[in-house]
Amino acid sequence: MRANCWTGKRSVEVREVPDPTILNRRDAIVKITSTAICGSDLHLYNGFIPTMREGDVLGHEFMGEVVEIGPGVDGLSVGDRVVVPFPIACGVCGACERGMTALCENSNPNAGIAEKLLGHSPAALFGYSHMLGGYPGGQAEYARVPFADFGALKVESDLSDEKVLFLSDIFPTGYMGADMAEVGPGDVVAVWGAGPVGQFAIASCFLRGAERVIAIDRIDHRLRLAQETGAETLDFEQVSVPEALAEMTGGRGPDKCIDAVGMEAHHANHALHAYDRAKQAAMLETERPHVLREAVMSCANGGIVSVIGVYGGFTDKFPMGSFMNRYLTMRAGQCHVHRYMPTLLDHVRNGDIDPSFVITHRMPLDDAPKGYRTFLEKADDCEKVVLTP
Amino acid sequence: MRAVLSSGRTTGRETAEELARGLGMFSLALGSAQLAAPVAVARLAGVRADGPTVRGVTSLCGVRELVQGAGILSGRGTAGWLWSRVAGDVLDVATLAVGAARRGAAPARLGLSLAALAGVTVADVVAARGLSRRGDDGADECRAVAAVTVNRSRAETYRHWSDLEHLPEFMAHLRSVRVEASGRSHWEAVGPAGSTVRWDAEIVEDREDEVISWRSVGDADVENTGSVRFRDAAGGRGTEVVVELRYRPPGGRAGAVAAKLLGEEPNQQLRDDLRRFKQVLEIGEVVRSEGSPTGQSTRQQLAQRPAQPVA
Numbered sequence: 001m002r003a004n005c006w007t008g009k010r011s012v013e014v015r016e017v018p019d020p021t022i023l024n025r026r027d028a029i030v031k032i033t034s035t036a037i038c039g040s041d042l043h044l045y046n047g048f049i050p051t052m053r054e055g056d057v058l059g060h061e062f063m064g065e066v067v068e069i070g071p072g073v074d075g076l077s078v079g080d081r082v083v084v085p086f087p088i089a090c091g092v093c094g095a096c097e098r099g100m101t102a103l104c105e106n107s108n109p110n111a112g113i114a115e116k117l118l119g120h121s122p123a124a125l126f127g128y129s130h131m132l133g134g135y136p137g138g139q140a141e142y143a144r145v146p147f148a149d150f151g152a153l154k155v156e157s158d159l160s161d162e163k164v165l166f167l168s169d170i171f172p173t174g175y176m177g178a179d180m181a182e183v184g185p186g187d188v189v190a191v192w193g194a195g196p197v198g199q200f201a202i203a204s205c206f207l208r209g210a211e212r213v214i215a216i217d218r219i220d221h222r223l224r225l226a227q228e229t230g231a232e233t234l235d236f237e238q239v240s241v242p243e244a245l246a247e248m249t250g251g252r253g254p255d256k257c258i259d260a261v262g263m264e265a266h267h268a269n270h271a272l273h274a275y276d277r278a279k280q281a282a283m284l285e286t287e288r289p290h291v292l293r294e295a296v297m298s299c300a301n302g303g304i305v306s307v308i309g310v311y312g313g314f315t316d317k318f319p320m321g322s323f324m325n326r327y328l329t330m331r332a333g334q335c336h337v338h339r340y341m342p343t344l345l346d347h348v349r350n351g352d353i354d355p356s357f358v359i360t361h362r363m364p365l366d367d368a369p370k371g372y373r374t375f376l377e378k379a380d381d382c383e384k385v386v387l388t389p
Numbered sequence: 390m391r392a393v394l395s396s397g398r399t400t401g402r403e404t405a406e407e408l409a410r411g412l413g414m415f416s417l418a419l420g421s422a423q424l425a426a427p428v429a430v431a432r433l434a435g436v437r438a439d440g441p442t443v444r445g446v447t448s449l450c451g452v453r454e455l456v457q458g459a460g461i462l463s464g465r466g467t468a469g470w471l472w473s474r475v476a477g478d479v480l481d482v483a484t485l486a487v488g489a490a491r492r493g494a495a496p497a498r499l500g501l502s503l504a505a506l507a508g509v510t511v512a513d514v515v516a517a518r519g520l521s522r523r524g525d526d527g528a529d530e531c532r533a534v535a536a537v538t539v540n541r542s543r544a545e546t547y548r549h550w551s552d553l554e555h556l557p558e559f560m561a562h563l564r565s566v567r568v569e570a571s572g573r574s575h576w577e578a579v580g581p582a583g584s585t586v587r588w589d590a591e592i593v594e595d596r597e598d599e600v601i602s603w604r605s606v607g608d609a610d611v612e613n614t615g616s617v618r619f620r621d622a623a624g625g626r627g628t629e630v631v632v633e634l635r636y637r638p639p640g641g642r643a644g645a646v647a648a649k650l651l652g653e654e655p656n657q658q659l660r661d662d663l664r665r666f667k668q669v670l671e672i673g674e675v676v677r678s679e680g681s682p683t684g685q686s687t688r689q690q691l692a693q694r695p696a697q698p699v700a
Contacts, residue, residue, distance in 0.1 A: 003697070018700035023677045053680075055695030072673070092671050094540045094626050106668050109681035110693070112657050124678065127696065134680015136696045144698065146676070 002389065003057045003140035004368040009047035012058065014366050020136070020144035025072030028148030030082060034161040035062040035138045037371050037385045038169055039195045040262075040310045044128070045372055048263060048286070049312055051113060051131040060086035060126040061168045062138025063161060066152070073149045082152035084145050085337035086169045088124040088135060091150030095123075102334040107146065108133045117313065122334060139368055141389040153341045162356040162386065163348055166200070170384075171355050172340040173308050174200025174260070178208050179340075180331035181256035181306035185209035188249055190298065191231070192291040193260035194222035196358045196384045197308060201258050202231050203353055210256075214248060216241055218266065221381040225358070237268045242298045253300035262309025265290040279316065286313030296323050296330075307332035358384040365389040405519025409467050412474065412516055415509075416458030423451025435499030436488045446484060453477055471517035472646055478510040514643070531645050533634045533655035537663035540627040541670050547598045547619050549670055550630075559665035559675065561658065561686050573606070581640065581648060586610035612637045630666070632659060661685040 003017045020029055038061050043049050063083040066076060076082070088108075089101035096104050104123035108114060111121035113131045127137015136143065145152055155164050174197050183189055187210045191201050194217035205213045206229065215226035216234045223233040234244050245254055267273040267290040276288040295305050296319050305328060323330070347353050360383040363371055371385040423430050427447035428439050436443060457477065460470035482503065489499050539546050549555055553574050557563040564577040564585065573591055580586035588609030594602045594616075602616035613636035622629045634655070638645040645655075664685045665675050675684035680693040 001698075005695075005697070018698040020679075020698040023679075023682065023699070025674060026672070051693075053693055053695045055697055056680075057695075057697055090672050090676075092540065093667075094538065097540065106664075106672055106676055109676055109678045109685050111664060111685070112661055115660075130680045130693045130696065134678045134693050134696045136679050136698060144679075146678075147672075 001141040002365060003136070004059060004365065004387075005054075006044060006052055006056045006058050007054055010045060012045065012369050012372050014368055015055075017055075017057065017136075017140075020142050022068065022070045023144065024146055025070045026147045026149055027070040028066050028073055028076060028082075028145045028152065029068040030062075030064040030084065030138075030143050030145050030148075030152070031067045032062050032064040032138055032141060032143060032389050034064070034165045035059050035140075035365070035387050035389070036165060036168075036170075037061075037139070037368070037375055037387070039197060039375075040128075041372070042376055043263060043310055043312070045376065046264065048280075049129050050117070051110075051129045053130060056127065056129075056134075057136035057140055058127045059137035059139030060128055061165065061170065062126075062143060063155075063165050063168060064143075066148070067142070069148065076149055076152060076154070080152075080154050081157060082145075082148075083155055083164050083167045083341070084126070084138065084143070084152050085167075085172075085341065086125055086128075087334060087337055088126065088133065088146050089151060089338055090147050091338075096150075096338075099336055099339045101336045101338040103336075110134055125334070139365065139387060141365070151338065153345065155345065159348065160356075162359060163354060164345065165386065166196075166355040166358070167337075167341050167344055167348075169335065169337065170196045170358075171200045171204075171344055172337045173197050173335040174202075175204040175207075175340050175344060176333070176335045177201040177258040177260060177306050177308040178204040178210075178256075180308075180333070181258055181304045183208045183210050183256055186211050187255045188212045188214070189256040189258065190214045190216060190245055190254035190295070191226075191258045191260055192216045192265075192295060193262075193309060194219070194226045194233075195260065198222075198258075198260035199225060199229065199358050199383075200355070201260050201308065202226055202229050205256075205258075206230055207347065207352060214245065214254065218268070219378050222378075222383065225383060228357075241294055245298045249300070253298050253303065255300050255303050257295040257299045257303065257305045259291045259295050259305065259307045259309045261291040262307075263287040263289075263311050265292075265309075276316075285316045287311050287315045289315040289318065293317065293319055296328065299326075299328055302327045304328070305330045308335070310334075359386055361385040363387055405516045406467075408512060408516040409461055409471060409520060412471065412509075412513060413458050413461030416454045416461065416474065420451045420454030420456075420458055423447050423454060427451065431488070433498065434485060434502040435494045435496075436485070437494055443488065446488070450477075450481065450484070468517055468520035471513055471520060472643070474513045475510065475517060475643065476646070478506060478513055482506050482510075518641075530635055531638055531655060533659045534632070535656060535659035535663050536629060536631040537660070537667050538622050538627055538629050539667045539670050543598045543619050543621060543628045546628040546630060546670060547601075550617055550619075550666075551595070551601060559669050560662045561665070562662075574603075576605075578611070580610070581644060588613070630663060632663060634659065 001019050005015045007013045066080045087102040089096050089104035090106040093105040102123050108121050108124040114121035124133025126135050183205045189205045189210050191198050194215045202213050213231040215231040217223050218237045265288045279285045365387045374382045375385050427444045431443050431447050457474050553566045556566050562578045566576050568574045577587050588605040589607050590603045590605050592603050600618045604614040605612050615634040618631045620629050668676050677684050680696045682699050
C-alpha cells in the first residue's frame with residue numbers, strides 16, 4: 001500500500017510499504033477514506049519529538065471502513081464505517097476504566113523508553129514516535145487498529161467524512177481544553193493559538209456557555225476564522241498580550257487560559273524568541289514555553305490554565321511564584337478522545353457545530369509532502385489539510 | 390542492578406583499597422599528561438602520526454582518566470569507578486590498535502604500550518573484584534526489583550503466577566519451565582549472546598494469595614533466588630505485584646556490566662516482564678506494535694524496526 005513516511009527532519013515521502021496484518025486478537029484493519037495532517041505532526045516534521053525512525057508511517061487522524069477483524073473483536077463488523085481515536089487504549093486497565101484513555105497502561109510496548117524521559121509511560125499513539133509505541137499511523141491506504149472493539153467509533157453514513165473525521169483528535173482535544181479549564185457560563189477565556197485545535201477550543205468554550213473568548217495568534221486568516229466563531233482577537237505581533245488582556249477584562253485577566261500552541265511557540269520580541277530557540281537548539285531545553293509563561297502571568301487570580309498544546313520534555317523559567325501565590329490551577333494532557341467522542345458526535349448530529357469549518361486544503365495522499373510544507377509555512381491561508389488515499 | 394557490598398573487612402579488601410588509591414593517582418597523572426601533551430603521549434604509546442584526530446582522541450582519553458581518577462579517590466562507589474577503568478582499558482587497547490593501523494606505528498613502542506595496558510587492566514580487574522566482593526564467599530550478586538499493578542483480584546493474580554509453567558509467556562528470557570510431581574522445577578533461559586542457561590529450582594515458601602519464593606538448587610548455571618508478593622492496591626485498584634530477584638550473573642560482575650551495555654538492564658527487563666504479565670491477565674495476550682512486533686522487550690526497545698506494517 002501507499003503510506004506517508006517520516007524520512008528525516010523536514011522530510012516526508014509517500015512510499016510503497018507492506019499492507020497491515022492482524023497482530024493481536026482485538027485488531028481490525030481499516031481501509032482509510034479520509035486522513036488529516038495535525039499540528040502535532042509538524043513537531044515530528046520539525047524533528048522535535050525524540051525516538052522517530054526513518055520510514056515511520058505518520059498520521060493519527062483518520063477514518064474509514066473496516067475490512068478485516070481479529071478473532072477477539074466484538075461489536076464491530078466488516079463494512080462498518082469508523083472514526084479512530086488517536087490514543088490507543090485497551091478499555092480494561094485501571095486508567096481506561098476511569099476514562100483516562102490517553103493513559104492506557106497496556107497499549108505501549110515501548111513503555112520502558114517513555115519511562116526514561118517522562119517517569120511513567122502514557123498510552124501509545126498512532127504514528128507518533130517509538131517512545132509512544134512504534135505504531136504506524138493513518139496517512140496511508142490501510143491501518144491496523146488495535147483494540148478496535150473499544151477504540152473505533154461507528155458512524156452512520158448520513159454524515160460526511162469531513163464532518164466526523166476530526167472526532168479522531170482535534171475536536172475532542174479542543175473540547176478537553178475547555179473541559180479541563182472548567183469553562184462555563186459567565187467565563188472569559190483566552191485561547192493561545194488559533195490553529196485547528198485552537199479553533200475547536202474556541203468553539204467548545206462557546207458550546208459550554210462561555211460569555212467571551214479571546215483568541216491570540218499572529219496569522220490573519222486564523223484570527224479571521226476565530227472571529228467568525230464569535231471570538232475577539234489579539235495579534236501578538238501588534239500588541240502586548242498581557243496588557244491587552246488586562247485591559248479587555250477590567251484588569252482581572254481572563255478567568256481561564258488555554259494553551260493550544262505547545263513547544264514551538266513564537267514570541268513577538270525577537271530577542272526573547274532567540275533566547276529559547278538557542279537553548280532548544282543546544283538541547284538545554286526541549287520547549288519554547290512563551291505561551292505557557294504568558295498564560296500563567298495573564299490568568300486571573302484563582303484561575304485555571306489548561307494545556308493542550310504538545311510539550312516534549314523540559315521547560316525553563318516557569319513562573320512558579322505567580323502560579324503559587326495567585327492560587328492558579330493547571331491541567332494538561334493528551335486528549336482522552338474515547339471519553340468525549342460520543343457526546344461530540346451528538347453535537348455534530350444536532351447541527352450545533354460543523355467541524356469542517358477548519359478545512360482549507362484537500363489533496364490526494366500522494367501530495368502529503370506538499371501538504372506538510374503548505375501547513376508548516378501557513379502558505380495559501382492554510383488552516384487544515386485533509387488527504388484522501 | 391546493585392552489587393550488594395558487605396561491610397566486613399578482609400585483608401584482601403584492604404589490599405584492593407590500597408591498589409585502588411594507587412590506580413586513582415595513576416589516572417590523575419596520566420590524564421593530566423594526555424591533556425597537557427597529547428601528541429607526546431600518543432608518540433610514546435607508539436602512534437606515529439600527529440593531527441587533529443590523534444590530538445582530540447588523546448585529550449578525550451585524558452578527560453576520562455581525570456574523571457575516573459577523581460571518582461576513585463572520592464571514596465564513593467569505588468568499585469563502580471574501577472569497573473569503568475576496566476571498560477576504559479578495553480577501549481584504550483581498541484583505540485591504540487585502530488590508531489596504529491590507520492596512522493602507522495613504531496612496532497617496539499606499540500608492543501610495550503599494549504603490554505603495559507594489559508598489566509594495568511589486570512590491576513584494575515583485581516582491585517575492582519576485590520572491592521565488589523561480598524563477604525567471604527567471593528560471590529558477585531545482582532539484585533533486581535520491580536512492581537506492577539494488575540487490575541485483577543489477588544486470587545486470580547496469584548493463581549496465574551503460581552503455575553510456574555505460565556512464566557515463559559510473559560518473562561522474555563525464559564524458554565521453558567517444567568514442574569515435576571515432586572515440586573521441583575527445571576528452568577531454561579536465554580543467557581548472554583543467545584546461549585542457553587539451565588537450572589533446577591525448588592519452592593521455598595508458598596502462601597496462597599500472598600507470596601511465592603524460590604531458589605535454585607544443585608549445580609545451576611545461574612544461581613538465583615526470587616520472590617513474588619501480592620497485595621491489594623489501595624482504592625480497589627486490583628493487585629500490586631512485587632518481584633525481587635537475586636542472582637549471580639554468568640561472567641560475574643564484569644559479565645553483568647557487559648550485559649548492561651548491551652541493553653540487558655535487569656530492573657528494566659523485570660519491569661517489561663511484569664508489564665507483559667499485566668497484559669496477559671488484563672487482555673489475554675501480549676500487546677504488539679509494528680516497531681516492537683514481539684511486545685515488551687528491553688533489547689527490542691533499543692533496536693526498533695520502523696513503524697511500518699510487518700511484511
